[in-house]
Amino acid sequence: MGFDSRRAFRVLQFGTQIRLPFYLLFITVAFMSLFAWHAYSAYAELYAMVMTNVPNSYQEQILRQTQDFSIVGAAILGGLVLTILGFSVAYTHVLLGPIVALRRQVQSMKDGNYRTRNKLRKTDAAHQGLADDLNELSSILQHAQSNAQPGQNSQRSA
Numbered sequence: 001m002g003f004d005s006r007r008a009f010r011v012l013q014f015g016t017q018i019r020l021p022f023y024l025l026f027i028t029v030a031f032m033s034l035f036a037w038h039a040y041s042a043y044a045e046l047y048a049m050v051m052t053n054v055p056n057s058y059q060e061q062i063l064r065q066t067q068d069f070s071i072v073g074a075a076i077l078g079g080l081v082l083t084i085l086g087f088s089v090a091y092t093h094v095l096l097g098p099i100v101a102l103r104r105q106v107q108s109m110k111d112g113n114y115r116t117r118n119k120l121r122k123t124d125a126a127h128q129g130l131a132d133d134l135n136e137l138s139s140i141l142q143h144a145q146s147n148a149q150p151g152q153n154s155q156r157s158a
Helices: 003-007 014-053 056-110 122-157
Strands: none
Touching: 014 056, 056 122
């Protein structure tokens, strides 16, 4: 695989990338539920009293406003869910992307290919030290392999 093939946006580690947004969504829904319960307990009695003491024309208007408020609230909550999901997947992609490239290099080295080098994006600075160390190790192993091969050939012929 070439260097550019890892730059395509895809789900790198499904469980890790999806788990974070679901944790965030769970926490958000829990707090929103607490807020909704608090609002209901604070205003349910007031709502019931108003609805029994106002004329029917006002009741319809109050119900319509309450329904509109509920629809807008659900739309905002849906937008929040999509935003959390999108940002979480994108952020974990930034964190895990270099790790996938580094693992690919280690696997290549395990297979005996020491010419493999890793060049990370500028935004992957957190992993740059590890990439530099792996590149240096690849160079050392490649040099050792090229120096050892002629000696092995002469030993085999002797």
